[in-house]
Amino acid sequence: MPLWCHASPAAAGAAHSEPALPLAGGNARVSPEVSAEQDEEGEGDGRRWSSLVPELLADILRRVDADAEKWPKRRDVAVCACVCRRWREVTIALVRPPLHCGRVTLLSSLKQPGPRDAPLQCFIKRNKKKSTFHLYLSLTQALIDEGKFLLAAHRNKCGFHMEYIISIRGDLSHGSHVGKIKSNFTRTKFTICDLQPQYEGSKVPSSSCRPRLASKQIKPLASTGNVETGKVSYEYNLLKSRGPRRIRCSIRCPIEEDTEIDPRKAKKPSTPGSLVLYNKLPQWHEHLQCWCLNFHGRVMVASVKNFQLIAPAGAGGPWGIQDDDAVILQFGKIEDDVFTMDYRQPLSAFQAFAICLSSFGSKLVCE
Incomplete structure (x- = not known):
């Protein structure tokens, strides 16, 4: 169960269709360059977000995760994992389990040990x-x-x-x-x-x-x-x-x-x-x-x-x-x-x- 089931599908779909992704806690937008041929063929939305430089993508998701201390802001992290396969893999690698961060974010967190310090x-x-x-x-x-x-x-x-x-x-x-x-x-x-x-x-x-x-x-x-x-x-x-x-x-x-x-x-x-x-x-x-x-x-x-x-x-x-x-x-x-x-x-x-x-x-x- 890699994703949180209640991240809004509409929000995830919006990430595919909109030209840029708003970052949590700011108005900055990051939109990779996409050729006109790809955009005309209808492949731009699918490749636009997966073609980000790995370091840049990891930095974006790390900032989203750091800004969302608890729900409902944690929803932004789950929505990022719904953008595409590559975003999902990076998000899963960045999000820490409840044992170490004390937060429940993804579906897999429901079957992982709870926090150590406080319930x-x-x-x-x-x-x-x-x-x-x-x-x-x-x-x-x-x-x-x-x-x-x-x-x-x-x-x-x-x-x-x-x-x-x-x-x-x-x-x-x-x-x-x-x-x-x-x-x-x-x-x-x-x-x-x-x-x-x-x-x-x-x-x-x-x-x-x-x-x-x-x-x-x-x-x-x-x-x-x-x-x-x-x-x-x-x-x-x-x-x-x-x-x-x-x-x-x-x-x-x-x-x-x-x-x-x-x-x-x-x-x-x-x-x-x-x-x-x-x-x-x-x-x-x-x-x-x-x-x-x-x-x-x-x-x-x-x-x-x-x-x-x-x-x-x-x-x-x-x-x-x-x-x-x-x-x-x-x-x-x-x-x-x-x-x-x-x-x-x-x-x-x-x-x-x-x-x-x-x-x-x-x-x-x-x-």
């Missing part, structure tokens, strides 16, 4: 009638704002089982699914599956296993497979004697740091390792007569769904987690259908969203 603040909007959930990146320090859309999910009931389909589009259209999370019979154990494109030359699923498309064949590189990337389990608590929910997550996360955002250009693929996370147990407050947990102002409503995930002592070393009390993922309720979601390294936005989805729905054997 990315997001929020989830739930629609009970449609059984849909939308994840947004917070644009301000407020608990909820307009937000930048990241992911969406739809809940399906398959008998007593529960399944959440995760998509990169808000309308959850076919072909935009990037993963899913499914539960067991008692809805206490969930499996996170990542929908990844298979490598070139891999065996294509048989016609009986893959969906049929009207008069269209699925190419080998477009075929997909479910890769299990984590499990979430909730402890049984039938007699309600253990207090609030107890959560255990086993997530496969990359151990080796890789600054290359394009996996095809990475010198050494990162090795995934299994990281176990537990929820931080709340303390009983005698005066308030309730279980309390410090969410540092990010949660406003008491709910059994609220939780904080931390790594056991000494278990976070390979991932650079030095503080045993460091919260890796925080999820809590702020309104009836709005929840905050703050995540950091080594979890990605996709993994954090999937874990939070498992918290929704009734669990009669847990509370």
Whole structure:
């Protein structure tokens, strides 16, 4: 997924048709020389931007990236990647992953580890009638704002089982699914599956296993497979004697740091390792007569769904987690259908969203 799916196609198309590209934060325009013959043949728009000198092109995109600190200005970077193949390759090489820059820019950032120093603040909007959930990146320090859309999910009931389909589009259209999370019979154990494109030359699923498309064949590189990337389990608590929910997550996360955002250009693929996370147990407050947990102002409503995930002592070393009390993922309720979601390294936005989805729905054997 090299590009950010919500960079406006109209804006990308405009970059092809307009004679010059406005630079973010200024009025300067750069338009390479194109011969009249090429322009008359209709090839000027296609070659105009790809014929820039490599050093000049890299400098232009570097300035656009440096000027766009956060969304919505980051949209300029994504639009630049939509101009042509050459611009896309340079943009992918320049944009740093969230682990090092703390920003989500391209689609690939959604499945890369979050920032190391401070968590990315997001929020989830739930629609009970449609059984849909939308994840947004917070644009301000407020608990909820307009937000930048990241992911969406739809809940399906398959008998007593529960399944959440995760998509990169808000309308959850076919072909935009990037993963899913499914539960067991008692809805206490969930499996996170990542929908990844298979490598070139891999065996294509048989016609009986893959969906049929009207008069269209699925190419080998477009075929997909479910890769299990984590499990979430909730402890049984039938007699309600253990207090609030107890959560255990086993997530496969990359151990080796890789600054290359394009996996095809990475010198050494990162090795995934299994990281176990537990929820931080709340303390009983005698005066308030309730279980309390410090969410540092990010949660406003008491709910059994609220939780904080931390790594056991000494278990976070390979991932650079030095503080045993460091919260890796925080999820809590702020309104009836709005929840905050703050995540950091080594979890990605996709993994954090999937874990939070498992918290929704009734669990009669847990509370």
